Amino acid sequence: MERLDGFDRDILDIIQRNCQLTAETIAEKVGLSTSAVQRRLKRLREDGIIKAEVAVVDRKATGTPMVFIAGLEIERDNYDALAKFRLWAEKQDHIQQIYYVTGAVDLITIVTARDVEHYDDIAALIMKENPQIRRMHTNVVLRDIKLGLLVPLSACDDPGR
DSSP states (O other), X not given: OOXXXXXXXHHHHHHHHOTTSXXXXXXXXXXXXXXXXXXXXXXXXXXTSSXXXXXXXXXXXXXXXXXXXXXXXXXXXXXXXXXXXXXHHTTOTTEEEEEEOSSSOSEEEEEEESSHHHHHHHHHHHHHHOTTEEEEEEEEOOOOSOOOOOOOOSGGGOTTO
């Protein structure tokens, strides 16, 4: 994989904010030709740097307004537990994100649900289908303060520069 240059970083910064912009519009913003931007975008996709281009949907408008942050404890002597849970969770659309972490729990999950009862059903399914999960600690999100998966790329976003 090639190292990202300034143009790649500028292109990535732009498309993270709006992936529907045309190569022509991006080219005008970064100072390259349209064909150069198209080549770079193709390479960034092929190299797996651009993982996906998706629509961000308003949860409330779709009837799934609630978010729960669940810390999961896995069995200590079960080395396959993490892999088994990951494979199972990949098929569960309500489990939005999973992080393997240090601290009091082993995994942090972000789960969406219609309401508390729906989350309770999801939590029961997690425990039923994954006996290697010993305990769940759940926090209910009261309000979204900031949402995003944007990766800071520009020099002004890097506090070390």
